[in-house]
Amino acid sequence: MTIRPVAARDVHAIAALQVRAWRAEYAGFVDEAHMPTLDDRIGLWNGVRPGEAWLAEREGEIVGVVGVANGEIGVLHVDPVTGHEAEVDHLLLAHAEAILRDAGHTTALLWTFRENTHSRALYERRGWMADGAEQETLPGVCEIRYRLVL
Numbered sequence: 001m002t003i004r005p006v007a008a009r010d011v012h013a014i015a016a017l018q019v020r021a022w023r024a025e026y027a028g029f030v031d032e033a034h035m036p037t038l039d040d041r042i043g044l045w046n047g048v049r050p051g052e053a054w055l056a057e058r059e060g061e062i063v064g065v066v067g068v069a070n071g072e073i074g075v076l077h078v079d080p081v082t083g084h085e086a087e088v089d090h091l092l093l094a095h096a097e098a099i100l101r102d103a104g105h106t107t108a109l110l111w112t113f114r115e116n117t118h119s120r121a122l123y124e125r126r127g128w129m130a131d132g133a134e135q136e137t138l139p140g141v142c143e144i145r146y147r148l149v150l
Helices: 008-026 038-046 085-102 117-125
Strands: 002-005 053-058 061-069 072-078 107-113 129-138 141-149
Touching: 002 085, 008 038, 008 053, 008 061, 008 072, 053 085, 061 085, 072 085, 085 107, 085 117, 107 117, 117 141
Parallel strands: 072 107
Antiparallel strands: 002 053, 053 061, 061 072, 107 141, 129 141
């Protein structure tokens, strides 16, 4: 598996991956009306600047993506059809932590849905701690903030 920066040619594939990941990870607590569409994800990824996002590839297939900005991991998604989600999650999170550390950050932040027990367990295994901050980002859906000393 390789990790490389996101390029313009990757936008459609990453957007489609993110839509699949949202549906797999958040079904049951995010209403259908708030699930992302391919078009809005393409718009989001078209705005990514160099040095903000990386993807994991296995045999030429994009299997995951991570994005960082301003000391925060803003996105971490793995294609639910890979069969290697835990491995890809771990590699991308470790990569993002290293990017932030190399950029001079001493702490890192990320937000995740309270109900996202899979991701919360991953973060906690890597030493991330919920710091008490919460926000309702979608109707009835709360995000909690995690912090890691780098």
